[in-house]
Structures are given as C-alpha cells and as structure tokens.
Amino acid sequence: MTSLDQAKAVRQGESLDAEKIAAYLKEKLPRLDGPATVRQFHSGFSNLTYLISMGETELVLRRPPFGKKAKTAHDMSREYRILRALKPVFPHVPEPMAYCDDPAVMDAPFYVMERMRGVILRKELPDAPALGSPAAGRLCRRWVDVLGDLHRLDYQGCGLADLGNPDGYVSRQVHGWSKRYRDARTDDVPDFETVMAWLNAGMPPDCSAPALVHNDYKFDNVILDPADLTRIIGVLDWEMATIGDPLMDLGASLGYWIEADDSDELKLIRTLPTLCPGMLTRRQIVALYEKKTGATIENFAWYYCFGLFRLAVIAQQIYYRFFHGQTADKRFGMLGFAVGILEKAAVRVIETGEY
Known part of the structure; x- marks a missing residue:
C-alpha cells in the first residue's frame, strides 16, 4: 500500500559502519x-539507499550495490553533481549535502542528501479517497x-x-x-535477438532538440x-540521467506503464499502480506529452x-547478480521470469x- 516511505532494518550483507559515517x-x-543510526530503504533494485539519523536530523545516503556492477553504472560523483546543478533550477530534487570517495570511510563512493518526506506510490493505490x-x-x-518541464530545461545554462x-x-x-x-x-532467459535486430533496423534519426533525460x-x-x-514534490534516482532524446526517456517510462487491457502475464510483473x-493509458500519456512540449x-x-527491452536489460543485470550468488536479496530471484515476459x-x- 501507499504511505510515507519508511526505512527498515539493514539487510544482511549490506551494513554500513555507523561510527565512520558519523565522524565523516x-x-x-x-x-x-x-x-548515527543507520536504517535502509528496501524498495530499490539498483543503488542502495539508507536513512542516516543523527539527533533530530535525517539524511539519505546513496551508495553502489555490493557485488559485481556494470562497468559504467553506479557513479556516485556523477549523480551528486547532477543534483547540485539541478537544485537551483528544478524544484523537484533533494538538496545534496556531501560526497565522499575516501575508502577509509566506506568501501565505495557515496553521497548524502536531504531527506524529502512524502508519499511514494508502489504497486497499489491507497484505500483512502485521496487518489480516487x-x-x-x-x-x-x-x-x-x-x-x-525537465525536458525543456536549459541544461547548458545549469552547467550540464x-x-x-x-x-x-x-x-x-x-x-x-x-x-x-x-x-x-544467463542460460534461463530469452536471447532477445529478434527484438535487438528490429530495434537496430528501425532506429529513428537523432533528435533535433536534445534534452536532459532522467532515464528512470x-x-x-x-x-x-x-x-x-x-502534487509531485520530489524526483529521485538520477543515476542514469544524461543528455539525449526525450522520446527515449518517455519510452523508458512507459515501459513500466502496465494498463488494464494488457496481458495477464504483464500484470504479474506490475510494480506500479x-x-x-x-x-x-499509454496513448493518453503520449498525447498529453505532445501537448505539453x-x-x-x-x-x-x-x-x-x-523501453520494454531496456527494462528487461536492467532486470537481467540485477538477476545476474542473484543468479551468481552476489546478492542475498530474494526479490531479485523473480527477475528472470520478468525478463521472459518483457520479451x-x-x-x-x-x-x-501497438503501444
């Protein structure tokens, strides 16, 4: 259900050194x-997110996952830089507070930002009539x-x-x-070769008006x-943001957008309401985006x-870690099944x- 996002006990194998964090x-x-008291937000599938409480202050810490990581993924300094550049011009990002790449503090680079308190939608809408x-x-x-608004932002003017x-x-x-x-x-998922060949053959030309894209x-x-x-007060998880084609950003977003008329299989892997x-519907979203932009x-x-293919790749990269015993998070075990449905x-x- 939906509520204020709550941190929980840290998962086994993903603990942090609270004393070193506090000193830093x-x-x-x-x-x-x-x-410092350290708790963890369990909902993410990529970078790990923790709640750091010190006295009356609550901060959020982001670090890469443990285990094998994609070569260019999980760049904490890049994500921190994006937040610093966007904060003055885009009102929906949290305030970045500190970045650290000192291995004496943690085994991986991390950054800390303000905690934005609010409601995050998960699989189901709340029972209350607030979102009828x-x-x-x-x-x-x-x-x-x-x-x-993000896609129309002057990314050059804000230093990105x-x-x-x-x-x-x-x-x-x-x-x-x-x-x-x-x-x-892994050997238990489809090869996706038909989809990759079709995407390659039908690639649209480069966008004439590139934009800052969130990508998730x-x-x-x-x-x-x-x-x-x-009312949206915050946008999180900027790790994949870049400059590119805004329609690919919209396509990536709608890859998650499962509708009432979609197949029962797709509904099985739904994570959003x-x-x-x-x-x-997806078509209504696209029409609104045309009108907006x-x-x-x-x-x-x-x-x-x-967008569907890209989502399958993300799921497979995470499933790879589970398949090879690099994570103890049991949620990741179902992602191979999801990859097949997305194919x-x-x-x-x-x-x-049709879309």
Missing part, C-alpha cells in the same frame, strides 16, 4: 551531533507536466552540457543496451505531497519497444505496432 558527516556538516479516479487522472497529468553527447545517442543506446544484455544473459522516471521515483497526492481506475511524435511503438511484450509490439 560531523566533519562535513558541523551542525550534526550525536551517534478523478485524482488519479490529475496525478498522471502532473506526472507528464514534470517530465515535460557535458553530461552526455546527444550526437549518435539513439545508436549508442540501442547498441549499448544490446551489449549489456548479451553480457549479462516512474511513480516510485517521485515523491508526492502527503497533503495533496496529485498504473492500471488502477482513473489512471491514463509541442512535439510531434511518430512511430512511438519503436520507443515503447525500446513477449516487446515481440507483440513488433508484430502489431
């Missing part, structure tokens, strides 16, 4: 006092508004022009994600105002298929052109 934070933020059918539609529209190269972005994404899938494939924009990465669940009464979108089925969904898009 007191040096960087002298106003802090007392020992009319409000759910308003939330969807606001969700599109925030994404459109060198975050990524928009030239050749689409090709790099298709080839890069294809390589990641092949590198992470979905309901459980946004924070809602507890007093008004249609996008099929609940009042939620908009002024874009003319053609062949969105390609972008949606890429079927992507093939259906290829065959029907």
Whole structure:
C-alpha cells in the first residue's frame, strides 16, 4: 500500500559502519551531533539507499550495490553533481549535502542528501479517497507536466552540457543496451535477438532538440505531497540521467506503464499502480506529452519497444547478480521470469505496432 516511505532494518550483507559515517558527516556538516543510526530503504533494485539519523536530523545516503556492477553504472560523483546543478533550477530534487570517495570511510563512493518526506506510490493505490479516479487522472497529468518541464530545461545554462553527447545517442543506446544484455544473459532467459535486430533496423534519426533525460522516471521515483497526492514534490534516482532524446526517456517510462487491457502475464510483473481506475493509458500519456512540449511524435511503438527491452536489460543485470550468488536479496530471484515476459511484450509490439 501507499504511505510515507519508511526505512527498515539493514539487510544482511549490506551494513554500513555507523561510527565512520558519523565522524565523516560531523566533519562535513558541523551542525550534526550525536551517534548515527543507520536504517535502509528496501524498495530499490539498483543503488542502495539508507536513512542516516543523527539527533533530530535525517539524511539519505546513496551508495553502489555490493557485488559485481556494470562497468559504467553506479557513479556516485556523477549523480551528486547532477543534483547540485539541478537544485537551483528544478524544484523537484533533494538538496545534496556531501560526497565522499575516501575508502577509509566506506568501501565505495557515496553521497548524502536531504531527506524529502512524502508519499511514494508502489504497486497499489491507497484505500483512502485521496487518489480516487478523478485524482488519479490529475496525478498522471502532473506526472507528464514534470517530465515535460525537465525536458525543456536549459541544461547548458545549469552547467550540464557535458553530461552526455546527444550526437549518435539513439545508436549508442540501442547498441549499448544490446551489449549489456548479451553480457549479462544467463542460460534461463530469452536471447532477445529478434527484438535487438528490429530495434537496430528501425532506429529513428537523432533528435533535433536534445534534452536532459532522467532515464528512470516512474511513480516510485517521485515523491508526492502527503497533503495533496496529485502534487509531485520530489524526483529521485538520477543515476542514469544524461543528455539525449526525450522520446527515449518517455519510452523508458512507459515501459513500466502496465494498463488494464494488457496481458495477464504483464500484470504479474506490475510494480506500479498504473492500471488502477482513473489512471491514463499509454496513448493518453503520449498525447498529453505532445501537448505539453509541442512535439510531434511518430512511430512511438519503436520507443515503447525500446523501453520494454531496456527494462528487461536492467532486470537481467540485477538477476545476474542473484543468479551468481552476489546478492542475498530474494526479490531479485523473480527477475528472470520478468525478463521472459518483457520479451513477449516487446515481440507483440513488433508484430502489431501497438503501444
């Protein structure tokens, strides 16, 4: 169900040294006092997120996962830099507080940011009428508004022009994600070769108006105002943000967007409340995005298929860690099953052109 996001006891094998963290934070933020208490947010599948409590102050710490990691993933300094650049110009990011890459403090780089208290939607909507059918539609529209605002942001003016190269972005994404899938494939999941070949053959040209793209924009990465669940107050998890084609960002987001008319198999892997009464359809979301940004979108089925494939790669990279015993998180064991379902969904898009 939905509530204020709560931290829990730290999972086995993912503990932090509270004394070292406290000493470091007191040096960087002298106003802090007392020992540090460490708890963990269990909902994420990638970087690990912890709640650090010191006296009356609560901070959030982000670090890479334990075990084998994708070569270019989990760059804490990059994510911290993005937050610092965006905070003055985009009101939906938490305040970054400190970054550390000292191995004497932790075995991996990490950063600390303010805790934004609010509601994060998970699989189901709350029982309370706060997000009934009319409000759910308003939330969807606001969700599109925030994404459109991000894509229209002057990324050069806020110092992020060198975050990524928009030239050749689409090709790099298709080839890069294809390589990641092949590198992470285990023998119990589909080979995805048909999907990868179709995406490669139908690549659209580079976008004429590149944008700052979040690359993981979905309901459980946004924070809602507890007093008004249609109001987005925060956007989290910027680890994959870059400069690129905003339609690929939208396609990636809608890869998670499972509807009431989707297959029963897709519904089995649903993690968000996008099929609940009042939620908009993928086609309605695309139409709203066109209206918000002024874009003319053609062949969105390609972008949606890429979003499904990209989601399968992310799931497979995580499942790889579970398959090879590099994580004790039991949630990861079902991700191989999800990869197979996503392959079927992507093939259906290829065959029907529907999204």
